[in-house]
Amino acid sequence: MSSLLDRLKSGIQKTRSGLVGSIxxxxxxxxxxxxxxxxxxxxxxxxxxxxVRTATEILxxxxxxxxxxxxxxxxxxxxxxxxxxxxxxxxxxxxxxxAVKPPTVVMIVxxxxxxxxxxxxxxxxRFKGDGQKVLICAADTFRxxxxxxxxxxxxxxxxxxxxxxxxxxxxxxxxxSLKAAEARGSTLVLVDTAGRLHNKEHLMAELEKMTxxxxxxxxxxxxxxxxxxxATTGQNGLEQAKKFTESAGVTGIVLTKLDGTAKGGVVxxxxxxxxxxxxxxxxxxxxDDLIPFEADKFVASLFDN
Amino acid sequence: xxxxxSDKLQRVFKNLRGEGKLTEANMEAALKExxxxxxxxxxxxxxxxxxxEKVREKSKGEEVLQALSPSQQVVKIxxxxxxRLLGTHQxxxxxSNEPPTVVMIVxxxxxxxTTSTSKLARLLVxxxxxxxxxxxDVYRPAARQxxxxxxxxxxxxxxxxxxxxxxxDLVKGxxxxxxREGRDVILVDTAGRLHIDDALMQELQELKDYLNPQExxxxxxxxTGQDAVKSADEFNKRLGITGIILTKLDGDARGGAxxSVRQVTGQPLKFVGVGEKPEAFEAFHPDRVAQRILGMGDxxxxxxxxxxxxxxxxxxxxxxxxxxxxxxxxxFRDQLKQLRKLGPLDSLMGMIPGMDKMSKQMKDxxxxxxxxxxxxxxxxxxxxHERANxxxxxxxxxxxxxxxxxxxxxxxxxxxxxYTQARKVMKTLTDSLGGLGGGKFGGSMAKRLAKMGLPxxxxxxxx
Numbered sequence: 001m002s003s004l005l006d007r008l009k010s011g012i013q014k015t016r017s018g019l020v021g022s023i024x025x026x027x028x029x030x031x032x033x034x035x036x037x038x039x040x041x042x043x044x045x046x047x048x049x050x051x052v053r054t055a056t057e058i059l060x061x062x063x064x065x066x067x068x069x070x071x072x073x074x075x076x077x078x079x080x081x082x083x084x085x086x087x088x089x090x091x092x093x094x095x096x097x098x099a100v101k102p103p104t105v106v107m108i109v110x111x112x113x114x115x116x117x118x119x120x121x122x123x124x125x126r127f128k129g130d131g132q133k134v135l136i137c138a139a140d141t142f143r144x145x146x147x148x149x150x151x152x153x154x155x156x157x158x159x160x161x162x163x164x165x166x167x168x169x170x171x172x173x174x175x176x177s178l179k180a181a182e183a184r185g186s187t188l189v190l191v192d193t194a195g196r197l198h199n200k201e202h203l204m205a206e207l208e209k210m211t212x213x214x215x216x217x218x219x220x221x222x223x224x225x226x227x228x229x230x231a232t233t234g235q236n237g238l239e240q241a242k243k244f245t246e247s248a249g250v251t252g253i254v255l256t257k258l259d260g261t262a263k264g265g266v267v268x269x270x271x272x273x274x275x276x277x278x279x280x281x282x283x284x285x286x287x288d289d290l291i292p293f294e295a296d297k298f299v300a301s302l303f304d305n
Numbered sequence: 306x307x308x309x310x311s312d313k314l315q316r317v318f319k320n321l322r323g324e325g326k327l328t329e330a331n332m333e334a335a336l337k338e339x340x341x342x343x344x345x346x347x348x349x350x351x352x353x354x355x356x357x358e359k360v361r362e363k364s365k366g367e368e369v370l371q372a373l374s375p376s377q378q379v380v381k382i383x384x385x386x387x388x389r390l391l392g393t394h395q396x397x398x399x400x401s402n403e404p405p406t407v408v409m410i411v412x413x414x415x416x417x418x419t420t421s422t423s424k425l426a427r428l429l430v431x432x433x434x435x436x437x438x439x440x441x442d443v444y445r446p447a448a449r450q451x452x453x454x455x456x457x458x459x460x461x462x463x464x465x466x467x468x469x470x471x472x473x474d475l476v477k478g479x480x481x482x483x484x485r486e487g488r489d490v491i492l493v494d495t496a497g498r499l500h501i502d503d504a505l506m507q508e509l510q511e512l513k514d515y516l517n518p519q520e521x522x523x524x525x526x527x528x529t530g531q532d533a534v535k536s537a538d539e540f541n542k543r544l545g546i547t548g549i550i551l552t553k554l555d556g557d558a559r560g561g562a563x564x565s566v567r568q569v570t571g572q573p574l575k576f577v578g579v580g581e582k583p584e585a586f587e588a589f590h591p592d593r594v595a596q597r598i599l600g601m602g603d604x605x606x607x608x609x610x611x612x613x614x615x616x617x618x619x620x621x622x623x624x625x626x627x628x629x630x631x632x633x634x635x636x637f638r639d640q641l642k643q644l645r646k647l648g649p650l651d652s653l654m655g656m657i658p659g660m661d662k663m664s665k666q667m668k669d670x671x672x673x674x675x676x677x678x679x680x681x682x683x684x685x686x687x688x689x690h691e692r693a694n695x696x697x698x699x700x701x702x703x704x705x706x707x708x709x710x711x712x713x714x715x716x717x718x719x720x721x722x723x724y725t726q727a728r729k730v731m732k733t734l735t736d737s738l739g740g741l742g743g744g745k746f747g748g749s750m751a752k753r754l755a756k757m758g759l760p761x762x763x764x765x766x767x768x
Contacts (some may be wrong), residue, residue, distance in 0.1 A: 043350050046344055047350050049347075052341050052344045052345055112415070112417065113416060113526065114415055115414065144450075144451045144454035144455050146447075146451075148446070149451070151446075151447075152446035197553060197555060197556040197557075199557040230526075232526075232536070233528050234529055234530025234533075235345050235530065235559075236528040236530075236558035236559075237528075237530075239557055240528075257413075257414065260499030261535075263530055263531055263532045265530075
């Protein structure tokens, strides 16, 4: 598994040098914690998209310790921030809700262009490698050529896929897929959905309908609902998580495109305010570059050498 | 989650009891609020810092200190500063003297390049141009097919090329096809890439060298956070972009990225994507995005949208009826049918400043799409006399209408409530259309919205 860790490390190199590097630069050669240092620290945190409120909270904690003279050495700041981030991310960790009686149904939702289809392709490959019998449900019937894109991924990983005509009812495709999964003895169904902006009520209602449809075939489905989030997303990511949780009952986050950004901080805000665990992080374009998220390893790769 | 900045500032000044006026001390509190609002809107923190300094300077002027309503003055200063930063006028595309003009569309993965390419093509057709499409995204599975499907839907020619052709050969083919077919604009949809990907950036450079494009448009996602600056800067440095397309503005992101991208590249924002449909693509208006960043709604876009979808003659007729207080349930039904053409109701409501509360009421009343169908069914079940005069609808009539439309008497009550509410809203909207026609927009609509107790509007007005 060490190769996984290496890949994580190289994938989050940007965030590492962005966030942690800037903290290190700030602290370097400074002894005292003065208002200037705290302000610069706040800017480093905010520039990682962690959000004004989370940043303010972390800083308040630091200020209090300084006031009570529990903290005086700037060198201790690094460890303190590391611990705060770890606390937030660990608090939201939850075990996967795998179906007692297969198939497990995982629905993938999110706004447009975050990488839902690509993530499904990569997840299918990963789960197949883990010995699951995977079936992909092509329920993005809206975007032009979305089904064709998914089909290429299904072929690459050699897994089954259920599709209908472009423009057909996504709930109908889902119904077919779940029936097929039961008949063929699939152990895992990955459901692709069309990208939708979370403030469009009629599209969010469509997701609710899909959930109801899934329940008609498999009473406790969908077992997991993952919202895919682009790591370059700003504060809107929080609003996305809220609305998708309301409509589709999100149980976890898949954070994509982390390799291209020094940010991704909005997941910390999401973990803190929504208590949603991060399930996978995407750190590259290769098929095995979507890797399971573990808070301690993630924070360690960020802060430790 | 986001309060509008003007609401926040009003609270700041209200909290300072007895200090209705701006002092240097309470100004600091206001600046703090402004800073948080801008950061929450994803404006890059360096840009925020500069902006706050400018606002601080300008607010020190006597004019502000003596202003009757300091919060409004401050909001105005911030907004003016935002508009200035965003670019004071909208920019058009540059066309070559010797067609075909070449436009390259570049950007990160998932920002909306392919969708924007097809939308831009449609817009060009509307302006009398003859675009030719080509996709050189040979990496993402089915990406070229996606553009081909969209092109077919819009009936715009696309150069398909061979399955495994390299990008440079694809654009060569497209250029030849354009010259042959007399197309005057070539739109080149490129593969999404991270700015750190050297090989792919190299490929874009080669394409640029060969094509010598008049425009290189960078597609930026309105939901992007602090990173917007970095990717835009990198693309600009390596390719020299000439303009920006801001996408997914129909979401509820504040779009502070627009400011960052504009600031760091110095290039103008040219277009915005505002929906999933091909026609949801408009020229960029700095003042509207500035208002949005501040959370002040987007009245002008709403008016334009209404104007585009509603038959003007019909609207005039409606307005006359409204003025004569003769807006019947039958008119209500027709109006709802027209409203439907505008898209989801709550997205419309979001565009009206201060309408959030109202929109919540509407939500309680469940004014969604399927509800519209129900309303139409109910009105259809009324007698002409009832439609012309809703006051006569008593309990017995209610039961009959409910039966006829397959609803409950309760639904009829709700409808009548909504009807009276809508009467107000419609009056406002149609009035503003009339105002637009007379070239005096602003006054009448704003006053009316203000009368209806929409706080944001008053702010806009008093300036």
